[in-house]
Amino acid sequence: MKRLRIMTVCxxxxxxxxxxxxxxxxxxxxxxxxxxxxxSDAETAVGQRFDLVIxxxxxxxxxANVPEPVVVVDNFLSTDExxxxxxxxxxxxxxx
Amino acid sequence: MLAxxxxxxxxxxxxxxxxxxxxxxxxxxxxxxxxxxxxxxIDAMVRTVHEMGPYMVLAPGLALAHARPEDGVSxxxxxLVTLQTPVNFGNAANDPVELVISFCAVDHESHxxxxxxxxxxxxxxxxxxxxxxxxxxxxxxxxxSAQD
Numbered sequence: 001m002k003r004l005r006i007m008t009v010c011x012x013x014x015x016x017x018x019x020x021x022x023x024x025x026x027x028x029x030x031x032x033x034x035x036x037x038x039x040s041d042a043e044t045a046v047g048q049r050f051d052l053v054i055x056x057x058x059x060x061x062x063x064a065n066v067p068e069p070v071v072v073v074d075n076f077l078s079t080d081e082x083x084x085x086x087x088x089x090x091x092x093x094x095x096x
Numbered sequence: 097m098l099a100x101x102x103x104x105x106x107x108x109x110x111x112x113x114x115x116x117x118x119x120x121x122x123x124x125x126x127x128x129x130x131x132x133x134x135x136x137x138i139d140a141m142v143r144t145v146h147e148m149g150p151y152m153v154l155a156p157g158l159a160l161a162h163a164r165p166e167d168g169v170s171x172x173x174x175x176l177v178t179l180q181t182p183v184n185f186g187n188a189a190n191d192p193v194e195l196v197i198s199f200c201a202v203d204h205e206s207h208x209x210x211x212x213x214x215x216x217x218x219x220x221x222x223x224x225x226x227x228x229x230x231x232x233x234x235x236x237x238x239x240x241s242a243q244d
Binding site for chain 1: 148158
């Protein structure tokens with residue numbers, strides 16, 4: 001099964017995206033999904049190697065021209081929202 | 097962990113501010129007065145919202161304001177400001193904001209544990225409500241020490 005590289009993104013890659021990564025890690029663990037998760041900043045994010053991006057509405061436009069899927073989350077503390085939006089995408093990608 | 101960082105000197109409860117910028121400045125000022133950052137860091141926190149957008153309003157009613165380590169940080173710091181009258185940051189999904197948590201980090205690693213403790217605390221809705229409804233600094237301090 002493919003091990004995905006999932007990137008969370010915020011302005012500097014050290015605050016908001018870190019909180020989102022923590023929420024994501026918890027959701028992945030609840031679903032027994034092993035993936036590589038990491039944070040990135042707005043400036044270097046597009047140049048990173050990743051399979052999937054999870055970020056805020058503000059940052060979505062950075063990825064307008066990348067082929068990888070982008071999941072937009074409003075509440076970075078909500079395991080429910082991250083689960084609802086990201087898990088179907090992740091499960092589909094893992095099956096491919 | 098939280099009680100170590102969120103001490104009485106870096107907490108202000110139910111302050112009145114005219115807009116989001118004043119709220120962010122109030123949080124930054126607490127970090128500055130605690131010796132965690134330069135006054136230039138406060139300006140950088142405000143500039144970050146202007147330049148990057150209000151993404152740091154990361155949950156309903158809650159903003160995590162910060163700038164970069166290179167904007168003038170002495171050591172890892174956190175502050176908490178709760179607002180008497182909520183203000184809008186321009187984040188349609190999560191406005192208006194009542195809780196502003198500010199932080200300064202010296203690098204990309206040393207604040208990870210305290211931010212994790214903070215995220216775990218805030219994930220419990222009752223903890224967020226406790227912060228929102230607190231009338232005194234002591235009530236907030238009690239919640240943080242109960243977490244540890």
